[in-house]
Amino acid sequence: MEQPIDRHPSLAPAAQIIRGHRQASISSSDDALALRLVSSGEEVATIALGVTFENIELGSGATVIDSTSRTVEEQYTAAFGKAAGTHRVDHDELTVSLRTAEVDWAVIVRVSDDGFAFRYALPDTAGALGAEATRVHVARDSRAWVLEYSTWYETMREGHDLRDLAPGDYGFPLLVEVAPRSFLLLTESDIDGRHSGAHAEFDGRAFRIVAADSPLTVDAGHRTPWRAVISGELSEVVASNLVDDLAPACAHDAFVPRPGRAAWSWWSSQFSGAYLEVQKRFTDFAAEQGWEHVLVDCGWDAAWVPELVSYASVRGVQVHVWSSWDDLDGEENLKKLGLWRSWGVAGIKVDFMESESQVRYRWYDAIIAETARVGLAVNFHGSVIPRGWARTHPHVISYEGIRGAEYYVFYGHPLTAAHNVIQPFTRNVVGSMDYTPVTFSAPERETSDGHELALSVVYESGITHFADDPDEYRARPLAAQMLAELPASxxxxxxxxxxxxxxxxxxxxxxxxWFVGGISADAAARTVDIDLAALAHGPTDAWIVHDADGALGETIRAGEADVITIELAPRGGFVAILAAAGAPLRRATAQEVVAAPSVGSPLVLLTDASVRINTDAGAVRTPPGWSAARCSGGWELRPDTAPTSGDLVVVTLESAGYDGVPAVSHARIAVPHSIPKDVSLLPFLSAHNAVGPVERGLANGGPDPRDGQPLSVGGETFANGLGVSQDSAVSFVTSGAVRLTGSAAVDDETPDASAVCEILADGITVWREQTTGGAPPTSFDIDVSSTTVVTLRTKPSKAPEAHVDWLALRLDT
Incomplete structure (x- = not known):
């Protein structure tokens, strides 16, 4: 059996650093370099050190040539996390200078009140960074809580005795109980596009640090990410901010978003992102609960997002929108971020990155920089785990990096109470975690209602998306009341x-x-105690929502002074609010509806070098490429350069609103078309479709974006057109056109269906036909010379559901 490297008789400490009861020492010999971590006289871990640079194994045969120490004292402000407010960093740092084969390099070690960290400082020349020799040795009788490594960190977390843990790749953070009541959590911090991410490989004896990219070309003096070892009792591990403390400071002008709670429709209805009315319903519930946000997932349409922003803003609710990462890849695609922000969108959820490569981290760099510049919060899904960006980039408000409640949707029954219990000791230690909790209607779940409700407190996220339908919460009034009471941070x-x-x-x-949440993994009931002396000073009132006969019940306790004992149901949970005796326990209020700015005309044609919008708005948010100046009775808008032909510019008008959220209205500026113009390429003034979004160049398909087949009628395919359902309305601006030509038909996807198709000119019906599956397209040629807005509308004729194609639509002279 291999012996831990620190027990090699030839190794003697060459440099060490002591801070209180913690000690870190580096030892070297002809063939080994080791870092020994000790806390309260007990060994935490011994770590074999080394890294390959320019094909030289720097840890082998290294000679210590010098060591220096310093105290690192810093301060930063957190907007969310375990403790919003001022954080002070007080670390002792040791730099051990080394020489290997005439190559000078260093190991930098830090010791803090909650753990240790180390990194490699590479030679002062550019070169190829190869594999690390870093191997973390812990006692063989330890127990570890791990997840099988994937680049999006969504496998199950499980506990294993180290002797039984299968060799393989495991993701950070990795928790090990090295002795009774003594734990270490291994992870990393301070990473950007100069690096790739890393994970741990267990070889049956030790955990080796493995980077995603090797070799990696690095600049002179490159420093690797910090390898962080949070250590202590579980209470110290859970409360630690070491990962953020190790990260670089943020820029002085960093954008800091509004943290809080969000309504989110996707979990309960995966295609709901395509429907404005559904999003308004969830916004209404957010306002009713006093929540700060609503998230619109995939399927949203630029034609109606500004309307939703306005609707939400007067209720004090901010709108966030979803995007796939590749739709924001590259300089041209990044321009979408400024456009969305100009509508008043507050943040984005970006999905499916699923990579730890340096190339993907450089993509992260670009997204983070541009969202900070325009003022958008960012929630990363299908992503890496937090590595200190909450400090460096405080607008990065959350990450997924967890097998969360969406797995009920994908797999039916993939979440266990045991998996949930592990998270606050592992994944959530290192940063915000968008698990999307409190899913009462999850199919076949083994957790109780109390367990689900408790996740709202047990888990932390800068923005917490409560995943169930509002009606599920309203059906459980105690749950709705408790969720309304939760603070934003x-x-x-x-x-x-x-x-x-x-x-x-x-x-x-x-x-x-104080808000206390408890969850159990046990198949049997257990009792837990809340020691009031640890939280309160004097008599305390408590409101407790807990499991009661398969539902939720409540208990009110007044004037308690010592310990409150609560029974946890099997795989159950509870939430309690504690306050000084006599202080109100419940304080939630619904968001007020305030007035939006007035708008003289919501649609203005650009017929000159500028346009005027009459409004009482105190501020204007313009899209990229436009500027605004006050004028008598409103604002004058002017393009900075020649605008794009046929563009529909959205201008956001702002006035004072609720809780710092501006109340907004929108006006649109229509830029004249270059004629002829393919209508399927135009921005929509408005768009409604009963089944999914309006499709451009595809048939309606189903409820997902871009899920239809090619437009096809009678076996003939069409390259251009719009695919809609039998209940739809699409409006666009004609500006400058004389005629609208095209045809309408029922797509081959629904050969036995029929629908009524109508064309409206400024609200007046000018063309109407009933179309039937199998019939050839019905053509039209309509005079629109005196029309501003054309609406294409469909209505159901008879079952079954029809998919309608508007084909070869052209605005012409």
Missing amino acids: WQETRLLGGHPDTHAVIARRYGDR
Whole structure:
């Protein structure tokens, strides 16, 4: 059996650093370099050090030539996380200068009150960074909580005795119980496009650090990411901010978003992102609950997002929109971010990155920089885990990096109570976690209603998306009331009890109230205690929502002074709010509806070098390439360069709103078309479709974007046109056109269906035909010379559902 490297008799400490009860020492010999970590006299881990640079194994035969130490004292402000507010970094740092084969390099070690960290400082020449020799040795009788590595971190987390852990690749963060009540959490911090991400490979004896890209070309003096080792009792691990503390400071002018809670429709209805009315319903619930945000997932249409932003803004709710990462890849695609922000969108959810490569981290760099510039919050899904960006880039408000509630949708029953209990001790330690919790209607779940509700407190995210349908929450009034009480951020976090194999009880404070959440992995009931002396000073009132006979019940406790004992149901949970005796426990209020700015005309034609919008708005948000100046009674808008022919420019008008959220209205400026013009390429003034979004160049298909087949009628395919359902309305501006030509037909996807097709000119019906499957397209040629807005509308004729094609639509002279 291989012996841990620190027990090699030839190794003697060459340099060390001591901070309180923690000690880190580096030892070297002819063939080994090791870092030994000790806490309270007990060994935490021994780490074999080394890295390959320009094909030289720097850890082998290294000679210590010098060591220096310093104290690192920094301060930063967190907008969200375990503790919003001022954080102070106080680390002792040791730099050990080394020489290997005439190559000078260094190991930098830090010791803090909550753990250790180390990184490699490479030679002062550019070159190829190869594989690390870093191997973390812990006691063989340890227990580890791991997840099988994937680049999007969505496998199950499970506990294993180290002797039984199968060799293989495991993702960060990795938790190990090295001795009773002594834990270490291994992860990394400070990463950007100069690096690739890393994970741990277990070889049966130790965990080796493996980078995604090797070799990697690096600049002179390159420093690798920090390898962070959070250590201590579980309460110390859970409360640690070491990953953020190690990260670089943010820019002084960094954009800081509004944290909070969000309504989100995708989980309960995967195609709901295509429907404005559904999004308004979820916005109404967010306002009713006093939540800050609503997230519109895939399928949204630029034609109606500004309307939703306006609707939400007067209710104090901010709108976030979804995008796939590749739709934002490259300089041209990045321009979409400024456009979306100009509508008043507050943030984006970006999905499917699924890579730890340097190329993808450079993509992250570009997205982070542009969203910071335009003022958008970012929530990364299908992504890497947090590595300190909450400090460096505080507008990166959350990440997925977890097998969360969406897996109920994909796989039916993939989540266990045990998986949930492990998260606050592992994944959520290193940063915000968008699990999308509280899914009462999840199929075949093994967790109780109390367990689901408790996830709202046990888990932290800069923006928490409550995933179920509003009606599911309204059907459980106690749950809705509790979710309304949760604050937008936390000011303090403590672990009150638990173990990753059994249960977790987390307390989080905002203001003068403590919110305590507890969840159990046990198949049997258990009791837990809330020690009020640890949280409160004096008599305390409590409102507890818990499991009761298969549903949710409540208990009110007044004037408690010592310990509150709560029974956890099998795989159950609870949430409690604690406040000083006599202080109100429930304080939630619905968002008020405020007035939006007035708009003289919501649609203005650009017929000169500028246009005037009459409004009482105090501020204007313009899209890229436009500028605004105050004028009598409103604002004058002017393109900075020649605008794109046929563009429909959205101008956002802002006035004072609710809780710092501007109340907005929108006006649109229509840029004259170059004629002839393919209508399927035009921006829509409005768009409604009963089944999914309006498709451009495809048949309606189903409820997903771009899911239709090629436009096809009677076996003939058409390159241009619009695919809609039998209940739709699409409007566009004609500006400058004389005629609208094209045809309408029922697509071959629905050969037995029929529908009514209508064309409206400024709201008046000018053409109407009933189309039937199997019939040839019906053509039209309509005079639109005196028309501003054309609407293409379909209505159902008879079952079954029809897919309608508007074909070869052209605006012409």
